[in-house]
Each structure stands twice: as C-alpha cells, then as structure tokens.
Amino acid sequence: MSIQKSIPILLLLLLASAVCSAQPTPSALAHEYHIEAFGAVGDSITLNTQAIQAAIDTAAAEGGGKVIVPPGQFMTGSLFLKDNVELHLMAGATLxxxxHKKDYQWITDEKAYGAKGGxxxxxxxxxxxxxxxxxxVTGSGIINGQGGKGEDFRAYPLTDDGSKWHKPPRPKTIMLYYCTNVRIEDITSYAPQEWAQHYLGCDFMNIRGVKIHAHDNANGDGIDLDGCQDVVMSxxxxxxxxxxxILKGRGARDCINITVQNCxxxxxxxAIKTGTESSGGFKNIVINNCVVRSSYEPKHFDKFRQQMNGSGIALEITDGGTMDGxxxxxIVMEExxxxxxxKLGDRGRLYKDGVNTPPPGKMKxxxxxxxxxxxxxxxxxxxxxxxxxxxIENLTLQNIHIEHEGGxxxxxxxxxxxxxxxxxxxxxxxxxxxNYPAYALYLRHVKNLTLDNITTTLDQPDERPAVYMEDVQNERLRFLDFDPKGAKKQIVHKP
Incomplete structure (x- = not known):
C-alpha cells in the first residue's frame, strides 16, 4: 500500500479514536449511591429508612442517579423516590x-378518595x-412486605361466615401517586401487606419482568393500574x-392506552380484571399472549378464599364510567x-363526597x-x-373453546x-x-353481538344449553360447534 493511500486510513483511525476517547465511559455516566455509604445495615433488624432516604435525596440533589441496595436484608419504612432516581436492588438484596405503622408515611389522596366515598x-x-x-425500581433483588406479620396490619375475619372483617389501613409494596415516566423492571415482590403494586394516576409507564407472590394477608392484589395512561406491561x-x-378507575380519571403481553x-x-371501581373508564386496552390459571398456593390466612380462580377475564362498568375499545x-386459561x-351495572358509587351520583356507564x-x-x-x-x-354494544367473541365439567x-x-x-x-x-341456565355462555341485554367459531366439550352430560340469550339484539352466529352431551336445543333465545 502506498503512503498516499495509507494517510487517509490513518486519519480516520485517529479520528475514531478521538471520538471514542471523548465519550464518557459507563462508569463516568452512572452516578451511583450505595446505601451502605449512608449508614444502611443489612442485618434484617436495623431500621434503615433514614439512611436509604438520604441516598435517594442526595442522588436527586445532584441531578439524579442510581441508588444501589447491595446483598443483605435491609429493614425499612416508607421511602420516597425523587426526580431522576433509580432504586436498584442487586441480586441477593432484600428490602x-x-x-409497624409508625414507620410509614401516608399520602392523603385528594383526587380519588376511594370506592366507598367518605x-x-x-x-x-x-x-x-x-x-x-x-x-x-430495577434489579433482581426482592421486596418483602412481611404481609400478615405485626398487629398493626394483620387482617382477619370478625364473623364465622366471613361477612365482616378487621382490615386496617396497610401499606402497599410499591405505591406511586401521579408520577410520570416510570420504569419497574425485574423486581420480585413477596408477601405484601395489601396490594403489591398500586399506581394511581401515573403516566408513561413501562413494567417488565416483575414477579409477585401475594398470599399472606387480605386483599393480596398483584398490580393495580388506577387511572393510569400510556402503559406498557410485559x-x-x-x-x-x-x-x-386489575385496571381501576377510583376517581374521575380514565385508564387509557394500556398494553399487556406475555404474562x-x-x-x-x-386473573385479568377491569372494574369493581369504575368512576373512571377504560379506553384503548390491549391484552395479548397470556396464561391464566388458578393459584396452586394453599389458603394461607383466609378459610373463605376459594381454591379455583373465580373469573379468568372480568370486564366491569358499574359506577358511571365508559369502556370503549x-x-x-x-389466552389459555385453566381452572x-x-x-x-x-357486567354493565348501575351501582353508582360516589368516589368522594360532594360529587353527583353518576349516570349509568357504557360498554362498547x-x-x-x-x-x-x-x-x-x-x-x-x-x-x-x-x-x-x-x-353492552358491539361485542365479539371469536375462536373460543370451552371445556366444561357438566353434569x-x-x-x-x-x-x-x-x-x-x-x-x-x-x-x-x-x-x-x-347453576345458571347455560353451561357455557349466558348473555342478557347485549346489542350487536358476534359469536364466531365457538366450540365446547363436556366431561359429563349436561341438560342445559350451551348458550342462553335474553334481550340480545342483532346477533350474528356462525361456526358454532357444541358438545352433543348438552341439551338438544343448544342455543336458547328469550325476548
């Protein structure tokens, strides 16, 4: 190679080297704050709230960074994340x-008081x-809420039939209130005192790779998105x-633009639910590629809790909201x-004092x-x-197979x-x-219904029809194949 040809190549190599050396290294980019440097002790006994909060506050004051929780068991009360801060739990780390209630701080929710008003x-x-x-909040560490431990938070039935309970106010594992640009990744959560993760009024969220085990106290929900918008979960x-x-609408704010997949x-x-509280509605919701099953866990604390999953998919509007899209x-669901x-209902709960009773909601x-x-x-x-x-308007059920016990x-x-x-x-x-009038589908007060490629099998003969329809308007039925062990008249229409 001639000297003339080699000079341009040399200049390019020198330029590339200069550009690379001008870029900050990963260690220079990352501002890390190790909680042990602020006095945290991972002995499962020491209360570390002040030390961990000091690390978070310092990171925020310096423009943001990563607060590191190293291996160990770090006891804590309420920790408040601040702008531009990542809380990272290393492998082997446990919060x-x-x-004790005194170790927690409580936010007064002036925007959505809750399902029962007051x-x-x-x-x-x-x-x-x-x-x-x-x-x-990231990392492969664990957050253990110690659900059911301590008299301050323990829930228990007050009556033999389970109709009344002692349910004190309890902390969630993660509770974010009207936050934006949120990332929750790879965290494992055990034994929440109540819900594991509650996001109220949060926007632009990414939840990925989260694992939750919630069986140690009453109301053990997994992830509750409450009036949140623009969320991806996978x-x-x-x-x-x-x-x-579960998607909730405890206030006047809708859940909008939510995608869930591969869970x-x-x-x-x-397993999958929108509603119960539905003052706010649910719009543009996509849930795809998931497995639904009953929990195999025994009844830890609640003798009234059923063993099988109640509903695989529950969509509800009862407090005036609108479900649209x-x-x-x-989905494969089992048991x-x-x-x-x-359910479109007319319970009409007030989400807080002083608001008008909502008109009936809509589902379409x-x-x-x-x-x-x-x-x-x-x-x-x-x-x-x-x-x-x-x-309920414009409802399509397509390519669905139901295996039923019958009998x-x-x-x-x-x-x-x-x-x-x-x-x-x-x-x-x-x-x-x-025993309801159909073994597969009971439909009432539905308009513009499509049932397309619905099949059933029965373990035992059943004298009910597969489908019972009452006040259903403009139905389109095609490719229906029901087990002959059902009633001779497999579809019943009632005006």
Missing part, C-alpha cells in the same frame, strides 16, 4: 417492610413516589390471593369458575378472541350482561336470574353458587 383516603407503601418524574408472573392484574396470571379471585386475545364475566367495542378455557367447573357460568335499557340436570337450574344491577359485580351476583 424488608417494617411491620373522607379522603390515605395511601402508603414501602417504595413511594408523590408526583415525581423519571423514576425507576413478561410478568403474578401469583395472588386476590386479583392478579402469567394466577389468582384465587380474578378493548381487545383481549391469545376458572367463570372464564368470562362482563369489545373483542375477545383466540381463547382456550380448560377445566371449567359448574360453580358459575360465563355471564355477559347489561341491564334493562342499557346494553347438571334441568331440575337443578336456577332459571330466573334477577337483574341485581346495583349489586357489587362478581360472577355470583345473580345467585351465589347457583
């Missing part, structure tokens, strides 16, 4: 939630954020005593009493497709119901289901433990 609710958590931006495994994944949801109540697809529970443009339901029992049929004069005689069917439109929404709201 232990204190079991005075402003107070919310708390181990990891908290109050109207902050660009925050993260690759999570949630095993819960209560609802695994496993195990529950003893409901929901697609749920590619659910009611694979589908879809819902598509559920490519679903396999295995080991479905007789406890409840899948029900899809509005109430008189108020219809019910016509004489054992509870055929005249009351409306109960003002009742709390759940599969047994029409009559607890009754």
């Amino acid at each position: 232990l939630g204190s079991v 005075p402003a609710a107070a919310v708390s958590g181990i990891i908290m954020g109050n109207q902050v931006n660009n925050i993260s 690759d999570c495994i949630l095993d819960t005593d209560d609802n695994a994944f 496993i949801f195990a529950s003893k109540i409901t 929901v697609i749920i697809s590619n 659910c009493y009611a694979p589908f529970f879809i 443009n819902i598509k559920i497709q490519n679903i396999i339901c295995k080991k479905t029992s007789n406890r409840y049929t899948s029900t899809i119901t509005g109430f008189p004069g108020h219809y 019910i005689k016509a004489s054992d069917v509870f055929s005249d289901l009351p409306e109960n439109s003002s009742h709390h929404p759940w599969p047994g709201m029409f009559k607890r433990d009754a």
Whole structure:
C-alpha cells in the first residue's frame, strides 16, 4: 500500500479514536449511591429508612442517579423516590417492610378518595413516589412486605361466615401517586401487606419482568393500574390471593392506552380484571399472549378464599364510567369458575363526597378472541350482561373453546336470574353458587353481538344449553360447534 493511500486510513483511525476517547465511559455516566455509604445495615433488624432516604435525596440533589441496595436484608419504612432516581436492588438484596405503622408515611389522596366515598383516603407503601418524574425500581433483588406479620396490619375475619372483617389501613409494596415516566423492571415482590403494586394516576409507564407472590394477608392484589395512561406491561408472573392484574378507575380519571403481553396470571379471585371501581373508564386496552390459571398456593390466612380462580377475564362498568375499545386475545386459561364475566351495572358509587351520583356507564367495542378455557367447573357460568335499557354494544367473541365439567340436570337450574344491577359485580351476583341456565355462555341485554367459531366439550352430560340469550339484539352466529352431551336445543333465545 502506498503512503498516499495509507494517510487517509490513518486519519480516520485517529479520528475514531478521538471520538471514542471523548465519550464518557459507563462508569463516568452512572452516578451511583450505595446505601451502605449512608449508614444502611443489612442485618434484617436495623431500621434503615433514614439512611436509604438520604441516598435517594442526595442522588436527586445532584441531578439524579442510581441508588444501589447491595446483598443483605435491609429493614425499612416508607421511602420516597425523587426526580431522576433509580432504586436498584442487586441480586441477593432484600428490602424488608417494617411491620409497624409508625414507620410509614401516608399520602392523603385528594383526587380519588376511594370506592366507598367518605373522607379522603390515605395511601402508603414501602417504595413511594408523590408526583415525581423519571423514576425507576430495577434489579433482581426482592421486596418483602412481611404481609400478615405485626398487629398493626394483620387482617382477619370478625364473623364465622366471613361477612365482616378487621382490615386496617396497610401499606402497599410499591405505591406511586401521579408520577410520570416510570420504569419497574425485574423486581420480585413477596408477601405484601395489601396490594403489591398500586399506581394511581401515573403516566408513561413501562413494567417488565416483575414477579409477585401475594398470599399472606387480605386483599393480596398483584398490580393495580388506577387511572393510569400510556402503559406498557410485559413478561410478568403474578401469583395472588386476590386479583392478579386489575385496571381501576377510583376517581374521575380514565385508564387509557394500556398494553399487556406475555404474562402469567394466577389468582384465587380474578386473573385479568377491569372494574369493581369504575368512576373512571377504560379506553384503548390491549391484552395479548397470556396464561391464566388458578393459584396452586394453599389458603394461607383466609378459610373463605376459594381454591379455583373465580373469573379468568372480568370486564366491569358499574359506577358511571365508559369502556370503549378493548381487545383481549391469545389466552389459555385453566381452572376458572367463570372464564368470562362482563357486567354493565348501575351501582353508582360516589368516589368522594360532594360529587353527583353518576349516570349509568357504557360498554362498547369489545373483542375477545383466540381463547382456550380448560377445566371449567359448574360453580358459575360465563355471564355477559347489561341491564334493562342499557346494553353492552358491539361485542365479539371469536375462536373460543370451552371445556366444561357438566353434569347438571334441568331440575337443578336456577332459571330466573334477577337483574341485581346495583349489586357489587362478581360472577355470583345473580345467585351465589347457583347453576345458571347455560353451561357455557349466558348473555342478557347485549346489542350487536358476534359469536364466531365457538366450540365446547363436556366431561359429563349436561341438560342445559350451551348458550342462553335474553334481550340480545342483532346477533350474528356462525361456526358454532357444541358438545352433543348438552341439551338438544343448544342455543336458547328469550325476548
């Protein structure tokens, strides 16, 4: 090679070297704050709230950075994330939630008081954020809420039938209040005192790779998105005593633009749910490629908790909100009493004092497709119901297979289901433990319904039809294939 040709190459190499040397190294870019440098002790006994909070506050004051929790068991009360701070739990690191109420701080929620109205609710958590931006909780470490431990937080039934409970206010594991640009990644959460993760009014969120085990105290939800918008959630495994994944609208704010994919949801109540509280509505929701199953955990604390998952998919509007634009697809569910529970009701709860009673809500443009339901029992049929004069509109059920236990005689069917439109929404709201008029789908007050490629199999002969429709308008039925061990008339229409 000539000297003339080699000079340009040499200049390029020198330029590339200069550019690379001008770029900061990863260690120079990362501002790390190790909690042990601020006095934290990982002996599972020392209360480290002040030391860890000092590391967070220092990181925020210096423009942001990563607060490192090293291997060890670090007891703490409420920690408040600040702008531009990442809390990172290394492998082998555990944050232990204190079991004493005095170690927690409580935010008075002036925006969404809660499902039952009354005075402003107070919310708390181990990891908290109050109207902050660009925050993260990451790492392969563990957050252990020590659920059910300590008299300050222990829930227990007050009556033999479980109708009344002692349920004190309890901290969540993660409680973020009106935060933006949130990343929750790879964290494992055990034994929350109440819900594991509650995000209230948060926007622009990414939740990925989270694992939750919640079976040690009452109301053990997994992840609750409450009036949140622009959220992507993926690759999570949630095993819960209560609802695994739930969208709520406890205030006037809608859940909008939510995508969930590639998750496993195990529950003893409901695996995938929108509603219960629905003053706010649910718009543009996509849930795809998930497995739903019953939790295999024993009944840890609650003898009234059922063993099988109650509902696989529950969509509810009962407090005046609007549901518009929901697609749920590619789900395999196993051992659910009611694979589908879809309810438009008129309970009309006030989410806080001083607001008007909401008018009836709306549910429309819902598509559920490519679903396999295995080991479905007789406890409840899948029900899809509005109430008189108020219809669920534009509903499509497509490519759905239901395997059902069967074995019910016509004489054992509870055929005249009351409306109960003002009742709390759940599969047994029409009559607890009754045999409903169909074994696969019971539909009432639905307009513009499509049933396409619906198939069933029965373990035992069942004298009920597969589908029972009452006040269903403009239905389109095609490619329906029901087990011949069902009633001779497989589809019943009632005006």
